Amino acid sequence: MSPTVALIPFAILGLLTLGCAAMMLFSRNVVHAAFWMLASMVSTAGLYLLLSAEFLALVQLLVYAGAVAVLVLFVVMLTLRRRADAVRPIDFSLPALALAVSFAALACFMVLSLVPAYPDSLPSVAPGVTELGLELFSTWVLPFELASLILLVALVGAVWWSGGVKRS
């Protein structure tokens, strides 16, 4: 019997992801929004576990829930000095809402019309972390090294941009 994704954990994690994302958009305090984003990322890590991508779930927790959330909180701390600056009106914009709703409708229509043929059952092969590591360091080794180079360049660039270096 091939494995499947049960509805109840998927519904709980999916609603948590979407709900936390919506709460992020509709919270008036930027700091609260950062914490809602963190919760949304953690729920997404749960979704990766449902899809048996354990390593990605771990990376998601480390990178998004860890590093990105801390980075955002640091920038909020550095740029919004006074408590009153962090609390802001909810930026409601009708064109943006129309754009997002029409995009959502289009995407849902495409998903529902193009992929109803797939069965609910998953392929029974679920490669683990070992296979992922072998794949990453054999087939994908060159892109992997390039990705590390991108991270290095981004790191140096971020320091260069944000640092208070006197330039002539």
Place this chain on the structure above:
Amino acid sequence: MTVGLPAFLLLAALLFSLGLYGVTSKKSAVMVLMSLELMANAVNINLVAFSRFLTPEKMTGQVFAMFMMVVAAAEIGLGLALVIALYRQTKTVELDHINELRG
């Protein structure tokens, strides 16, 4: 009760739309960057779901999702550095007030 690939794709589409709304409507640069992260996250869910449901033994989707995370991390790092650089110059992170290049 079980769910298939379309459920994950629908979830990712809704998450992407939420991020799109945030990117286009928010007026704080930090909030825009956070919404961008939501959009990248939605794309990652798509990649991992396709990988698991269609070709799990090759794991191409998982590897691509990992590269997406690298690019998204670089993007948020550089974006927040830009926000700080702008804050040094203009003392604000409100996008409406950063209009020096407006023609």
